[in-house]
Amino acid sequence: MDLLIDFFSQFVRQLQSPTLSFLIGGALLAAMGSKLSIPNPIYQFVVFVLLLKIGMKGGVEIRGAEITEMLLPAVFSVVIGLAIVLIGNAFFRKLPGIKKADGTATAGLFGAVSASTLAAAMVILQEQGIAFEAWVPALYPFMDIPALILAIVLANRDRKKETGGEGRKTDAWGIIKESLRSSALSAMILGLLIGLLARPESVLESFYEPLFRGFLSILMLVLGMEAWSRIRELKEVAHWFAVYAFVGPIIHGLIAFGLGYLAYLWVGFSPGGVVLLAVIAASNSDISGPPTIRGGIPWANPSAYIGASTSVGTPVAIAICIPMFVALAQIVFP
Amino acid sequence: MFHPATKLVIITEHFLEEKVCEIMESCGSRGYTVVPAGGKGLHHLHPMVDRATVVEGFDNIKMEVITHDEEQANQIAEKILEECFKDYPGIVYKESVHICRPERF
Numbered sequence: 506m507d508l509l510i511d512f513f514s515q516f517v518r519q520l521q522s523p524t525l526s527f528l529i530g531g532a533l534l535a536a537m538g539s540k541l542s543i544p545n546p547i548y549q550f551v552v553f554v555l556l557l558k559i560g561m562k563g564g565v566e567i568r569g570a571e572i573t574e575m576l577l578p579a580v581f582s583v584v585i586g587l588a589i590v591l592i593g594n595a596f597f598r599k600l601p602g603i604k605k606a607d608g609t610a611t612a613g614l615f616g617a618v619s620a621s622t623l624a625a626a627m628v629i630l631q632e633q634g635i636a637f638e639a640w641v642p643a644l645y646p647f648m649d650i651p652a653l654i655l656a657i658v659l660a661n662r663d664r665k666k667e668t669g670g671e672g673r674k675t676d677a678w679g680i681i682k683e684s685l686r687s688s689a690l691s692a693m694i695l696g697l698l699i700g701l702l703a704r705p706e707s708v709l710e711s712f713y714e715p716l717f718r719g720f721l722s723i724l725m726l727v728l729g730m731e732a733w734s735r736i737r738e739l740k741e742v743a744h745w746f747a748v749y750a751f752v753g754p755i756i757h758g759l760i761a762f763g764l765g766y767l768a769y770l771w772v773g774f775s776p777g778g779v780v781l782l783a784v785i786a787a788s789n790s791d792i793s794g795p796p797t798i799r800g801g802i803p804w805a806n807p808s809a810y811i812g813a814s815t816s817v818g819t820p821v822a823i824a825i826c827i828p829m830f831v832a833l834a835q836i837v838f839p
Numbered sequence: 840m841f842h843p844a845t846k847l848v849i850i851t852e853h854f855l856e857e858k859v860c861e862i863m864e865s866c867g868s869r870g871y872t873v874v875p876a877g878g879k880g881l882h883h884l885h886p887m888v889d890r891a892t893v894v895e896g897f898d899n900i901k902m903e904v905i906t907h908d909e910e911q912a913n914q915i916a917e918k919i920l921e922e923c924f925k926d927y928p929g930i931v932y933k934e935s936v937h938i939c940r941p942e943r944f
Contacts, residue, residue, distance in 0.1 A: 542889075542890035542891070543890060543891045544889050544890065544891065545889055545890065545891045545892060547891070548891030548893070549891075687895070688895065727891045727893065728893065730890075730891075731891070731892070731893045738883075791893050791894060792893060792894065792895055793895060795894045795895070795896070795897065796854050796894075796895050796896035796897070799852075799854065799896070799897070800854065803926030803927055804926055807897065811894055811897075815893060815894065
């Protein structure tokens, strides 16, 4: 019982963090029909700076780290990404009145990863003083890309069966290229390379580090506004998408937390790393995943998968999953 | 000063831009114009906003290509219908226009 009370007091404390309050503030503004808007180029710049900083920090740390440490968490990331898609696919298949492709596309987005959710989790972990390996964010593509590819392969296989032979071959290499070139991942990879090969510490500490939290709060505001304004799209599709978008992130995160805990026992993965892995799993792609899915499964309804991820999945991952996994870590890890 | 020509207009989703440009070029177009577009379609409103949209590539664009040869415009339209608009939403129409400096088309 004490454990539960402890968990909930931790949980409530997390809700008051600046990150979450900006998210909720953004949603409230949009709900009230506020005319305030953050221009798209600013949003893109904010994402770029955040991801560049995350990558650079990771790169600097990988320089001194044993690469073998990354191996098990990276394998787990791939496994989790694939598992999320298979679970989601099986879930939607059991429901009446849902187009197969819509379910598969949604599961693909939830298997993929959100850079903004990841950044929010990193800031909250730092505020709590929970340490994590700086290379953990680099697990992002290991979960993101396999999930998107699997979803597209599954959807095309279904289409082939339905139309009797007429289906497209999935261009896996094309999807990998497309994902790596997306704005979020290319900023992170650029940062990783600069951190790894150059000596960016001075600019990292004097410019990128101090900007990080402030920029993240702007990003949260945008995500909150976007979440509210896309609810209308979600209303047009079956309610099951909203149910999945609410419950999915929590289950996906718990699976990853379990696997991360194994990595903690076996190879000394840090508690903060376990939380981040869980958050990466709980998150769903918001920036680059949707165009990839749109390109690979054009016959799926974008209102279903974008509505589910942007208006329910992302807020749940940030406002419920992050505090939940931080609280869980504070209880599980001594 | 003015010479008759045909203008083909395509309105569709942003991330089909590359594909449509490829088609136009493969049919021999030497140039085209692409501008952001917004409005109302069969299913919903496609607002043209400059606020942050988080999801990339789902905004709409309007593409215009001008050609001397109406047959070429027909060919481009046919290819776009075949290769893009079976799965994606979009609009294609052509207009008769009058152009200056015909050597540029």
